[in-house]
Amino acid sequence: MSRSEANPWLTISAQDYEGHMGPDYADQLRPLRDVFAEVYRTIRPPRLALLGCATGNGLEHVDPALTKTAVAIDIHPEFVAVTRERYGKALGAMLKVRCEDLTSCVLPSGAFDLVHAAIVFEHVEACALVPRIANWVAAGGVCAVVLQVESSGAAGTSLITPSPYGSIAGLKDTMHAVSPEAIATLFEREGMRPRRQWTVPLSGGKRFDVCEYARSL
Numbered sequence: 001m002s003r004s005e006a007n008p009w010l011t012i013s014a015q016d017y018e019g020h021m022g023p024d025y026a027d028q029l030r031p032l033r034d035v036f037a038e039v040y041r042t043i044r045p046p047r048l049a050l051l052g053c054a055t056g057n058g059l060e061h062v063d064p065a066l067t068k069t070a071v072a073i074d075i076h077p078e079f080v081a082v083t084r085e086r087y088g089k090a091l092g093a094m095l096k097v098r099c100e101d102l103t104s105c106v107l108p109s110g111a112f113d114l115v116h117a118a119i120v121f122e123h124v125e126a127c128a129l130v131p132r133i134a135n136w137v138a139a140g141g142v143c144a145v146v147l148q149v150e151s152s153g154a155a156g157t158s159l160i161t162p163s164p165y166g167s168i169a170g171l172k173d174t175m176h177a178v179s180p181e182a183i184a185t186l187f188e189r190e191g192m193r194p195r196r197q198w199t200v201p202l203s204g205g206k207r208f209d210v211c212e213y214a215r216s217l
């Protein structure tokens with residue numbers, strides 16, 4: 001989806017987003033932050049790209065002594081402004097927060113030790129985005145992907161957790177489930193292999209599937 005009024009994300013305020021994703025409803029902010037912390041601690045990336053950064057969840061784990069460049073990208077101007085406001089001071093000039101569409105933004109080739117994409121493929125077509133990510137990952141680098149999937153036996157679970165934030169319902173026509181296998185196939189086509197995979201149980205019959213795809217040296 002291009003950056004236009006048609007993108008339903010642009011009608012969701014940061015307050016509604018965080019209310020919906022917080023502990024009273026979907027309760028995914030903390031597990032997403034924990035996943036990023038685990039990936040970050042393991043990879044220890046000097047160069048980081050955070051795709052679909054929303055309001056910057058997880059950036060509190062970035063250590064400027066270790067990471068020299070962090071690029072955080074989101075299509076939503078208010079989310080980007082919140083991210084800058086919250087993390088700009090602690091991280092300084094090494095943090096570049098960009099309001100851009102992941103399907104068209106220009107990033108340097110082979111420039112990132114870690115590209116983190118959490119709950120992004122549910123909103124941006126994987127066939128278009130995976131080859132772009134593969135181009136951004138450095139030799140020896142990793143792309144970590146977090147997908148939201150239904151736990152087995154939880155058929156009928158709605159991809160979007162019900163909440164009182166009406167604007168969130170606007171995502172229902174564009175948010176789509178993505179299978180870990182489909183993402184693995186796309187990365188393998190780009191020469192990137194899974195190096196570590198795990199799941200994180202969530203409330204409401206869902207789980208996160210986390211997989212790190214590595215580019216060989």
Ligand SMILES: C[S@@+](CC[C@H](N)C(=O)[O-])C[C@H]1O[C@@H](n2cnc3c(N)ncnc32)[C@H](O)[C@@H]1O
Binds near residue numbers: 053079
């Ligand atoms: C569920 S949130 C991401 C959660 C976040 N990664 C985390 O770990 O907490 C999805 C984000 O993708 C952004 N997004 C959706 N389509 C996009 C696009 N085409 N380009 C850039 N960002 C996009 C939305 O604005 C939203 O902030």
